[in-house]
Amino acid sequence: MNDEKEPKQPNPWMKSLAIWMGILLALVVFVSMFESSSRTAAGDQIAYSEFLARVNDGAVREADIGDGVINGKFNNGAAFTTNAPNDPMLIQRLSEKNVLFRAKPAEQTSFWMIMLYQSLPFLLILGIAFFVMRQMQKNAGSGAMGFGKSRAKMLTEKHGRVTFDDVAGIDEAREELQEIVDFLKDPTKFARLGGKIPKGALLVGSPGTGKTLLARAIAGEANVPFFTISGSDFVEMFVGVGASRVRDMFEQAKKNAPCIVFIDEIDAVGRHRGAGLGNGNDEREQTLNQLLVEMDGFEANEGIIIVAATNRPDVLDPALLRPGRFDRQVVVPRPDIEGRDKILAVHMKKIPLAPDVNSRTIARGTPGFSGADLANLVNEAALLAARKGKRLVAMKEFEEAKDKVMMGAERKSMVMTEDEKKATAYHEAGHALVSLHVPGCDPLHKVTIIPRGRALGVTWNLPERDRYSMTMKQMKARLALCFGGRIAEQIIYGNDELNTGASNDIQQATDMARSMVMEYGMSEKLGWLRYRDNQDEVFLGHSVARNQSVSEATAQLIDQEVRRLIEEAEHTARTVLTEHLDELHRLGSALLEYETLSGEEAKRIIKGDDIGRDDGNSRAPAALSTGGSSIPKSRRPGGGWGEPKPA
Template identity: 45%
Template sequence: MPKEPYQSPRDGPNWPDWMYYVALAAVLGLLIVTSFFAPPTNQQATTLTYSAMKELVRAGRVQSAELREHSIIVNTKSDDKNGGQTFSAVVPVHGDPDLLALLEDNDVDITATEPSETSIFIYLLPWVFILAVYFWLQRRMTGGIAGGPGGISGGLLSGRFSKPNASAKKVTFQDVAGQDQAKREVAELVEFLRDPQRFARVGAEVPHGVLLVGPPGTGKTLLAKALAGEADVPFFSTSGSEFIEIFVGVGAGRVRNLFEEARKAAPSIIFIDELDSVGRTRGTGLGGGHDEREQTLNQILAELDGFSEREAVVVLAATNRPDVLDPALLRPGRFDRHVTLNLPEKEARRAILDIHARKLPLENTSDLDWIAAGTPGFSGADLKNLLNEAAITAARRNAGLITRSDLDEARDKVMMGTVRTLAIRPDERHRLAVHEAGHTAVSYFTPEADPLYKVTIIPRGHALGGTHSLPEGERHTLNETFLKDQIVTLLAGRAAEQLFLGTVSSGADDDIRRATEIARRMVTRWGMTDELGPIDLRQSEDHPFLGRSIAQPTSVSDTTAAQVDQAIIKMLVDAEARATSILKQHKPETEKLIAALEENETLDFVAIQSCLDPEKKIEQPRHTPDSVTKIPVVPHS
């Protein structure tokens, strides 16, 4: 059974904030009641001037009088013409020495009221209120620097470091799809957390630190929660950025309390998300060894070394930047086991879609096969977002089911952006159709190119149009023929403008950039040129911490750099010449495609094939529409 989170005696009761507010309101209410409550007067007195009141006494009309601290109340005789009335008057500040004699001479029945003492609470009330506001602000601003209910253990740990609510839905490995290899690597930790003594009897030491590495959205946090759910142990979750505060020493104190809580609740799991925000290589900050981030990192290293062999606490950390982590974090004994979570493949994407579509009213569940087959490079979070966009689209139509068109619209929105309403001139619209038709025609007649899905000249996001192609399957390596065909397809839009319009435009800006990037990698990284051969000629690399390009230690001579440039230029020029040659061979078919695209704005594969190859039997691409989608996209911007 999971243990309750440990609470140190010095920390005091771990009360929620609302209990403090209720207690404060009760104290203030009691002070107000004791300070201002007074028994009500049961007589209704008419206010007179002091002189008029004395005239009543001299006239013998007053039967009784009540002397108070600063006033007098008189009751007239019952046989008076206005008998039975009560009058009050304010006595002069320094009193009237003749008043008592006047009352006695006229046989007035005299009573006196003891002066009231002002309660001390009336003076303390403002100070109590000021102190209450001060301590409340301190509690909110510091976030828990000292101990006690507002401190680290009482305030911070009870919120961000505590295990999830028992009523929350438990996450297990069944809720994690597409990461079978990662689940196998952490599965043995489940047995360790369930029965740590079994491992201790044979002297086995299970790693206390496990680093989850992978792109954003691949399910690192979900896998950590599933591990805790499978082992049925407390789960302490936090983020690396939560350790860093403006106050020096707060981060290290929070680390100590976090590990103390986990040890007391052992067996348990600690999960630190975004470890790179606090675990970057030391020595890069401005504060040297006194930098708050580095002090926090030093405390994490000390806590990882402080585990005994019998302490069943596993520390999981997640990052998508393992290259920036301090080497001390990755040495044996700390985060020495690295579990990599990759972007899911087709089968894994289908399983992820099944999980996220459990509560969605899909018109046809086979549409998920279509989505999964054509979204390589999508993470689990991307797929969830795609389904959510489809549900939003269906809700806007006030529909009860999510249809194929909703999924298609959501896919286009996620990959390219929302539809833009632009007033495009006729000549620009024609140029746009020529450009996209060039991409489409060359891609169709290039054997190694990915099959087409559709082409459109509807503006979306930053693109004015797009040619949508799709891969035949997952590619883990890229051969030279495929890469050259990719460059030819990218430059086909510019070649079509030159061939059919006689001039080129700025619309090929992104195409040229992407084609140049592919050609440069082929020459400088992958050795795909006969002139230079297999040699790494990269001259710059992104620095993992500074986020900018820096020179490589091995320099490249000017002669070699010139050869690299010449090889890239030759590759691009040859690719454009090849694209032009293909368009010339199929010029009538391409002109027909341009006209159809201007008229319909969007053409699917069947319409494309009817324009480019009308004599061929109409057939679906190698992936049928039930299992394809557009990827990648060649936009015209």
């Protein structure tokens, strides 16, 4: 099979540059033509009175008399030129002084040259106008008068083509879209049983789960024209432009049917109608109305399948979600451990791996990661290996990359005093100790006092398996875990030495307790009801009441229940740390010595066992220089305990 090379298309930018250079060259020629008509012979410019004086002195040898200009030479050979008035005595003076003079005939300009001089400016203007109009017709979507044209681009991926083989971890979503591809390839397979091709498929999922990748895979598999556009490309400042673009997009799609149109971030144009202030007759709503009509109106658009993606399906207009427009809503979830293993296998094909790399182990340690997070993890591991000059990416690089992605990069250059390091060590030791002794806490994975991201230290707990819900026991254990760091500092240093490092812990605990009371029905006094805050929203400078479903008495009861949960969590954490104070000291001292401990190492330390590290593997406390902190304490969240990304 011989592959014929396509002719190389000219660069539009270079073509436009050549046209403008031609116009500039024409202007230069035009100016030079006028300059040539007025150019005079080389020579010194002298006054006419000086010319007459030199004639009287006999110093002029020859002169050429033209129309208002006299050019000539002196006896010494020097050339001169002067502007001559109408002097009737000039010929007589030159004859008396024996000056050789000649009369130049007046230059005769042809009729066509006169016409060219006069018409050249108009020809330039017409040429520029023709060029602008041609560019507007060629690039209708971006031209000055083409803002009503669709900006949808036809996708033709000949290199880097994506297929369903490149999509892993979301098998159910892939199967539903595979059926659409099969329908496009062989419509009779479904039509003979009375089936109709779906008009639209809405991909719903969190950011990074692979919605756009799925759409690219459809384009690679279907072998039909594939148009792609963003929802924000429809909306402009002029009312009616978006609707015009929708009409033009469907006209292009009809010419190429059967085809697929992919609209990314459709929530930019498909939000609820009438949700804002005013009469609702705005640009976005007109665009949505036109989109609804084109998808399922009086005029049938056979063979056009709309695939859209969004991570905010709750804000979409109900008319957009009904069958006949988006017949299918395909949920693209975060992958489970099996899916993460498959996704890692896809991305690991592109890098050289060491024999000790186990994708299953990495997948088990990354609960809640999306496909984009896993791709970033593999890329970070490859970059770390390249930075170290390695030829293969080992498991150590994957572990370091996982810590960097989940907890942030190590801030090794941050200056901390020994007192701040010691307070951070006891803070993180308190979190770790509570997680080891309170039933319901996730297993301890790692604890470190090395500053990462915005935190001075991190305690990292990972669930044993993917979690999709939490019990009241687990949430209360997590509340106690939040206060382990602050109470440990209080026990060691007292109330007067408490710092601002626990602000993030307090915020997490307060939000979780309020959700337990108001959303999850975990309060006996308030029952199984969902409550909402009496919050106000500021819109265009005016305060607008959002919800008024909570009375003053109920709000007080909510605050009492939130405080009760917080106080119970504080009591649980204080009891654990008081009863295991010796373990707190051992763990805090180990963190000051080693700075980073795994969960298994922390368990051996609190039992008094040796963790088996050599001195070379420990990080001495002097790794962080002493001295004042470079960040004000009020701006350092500090000491927060790490939690996995939400499932």
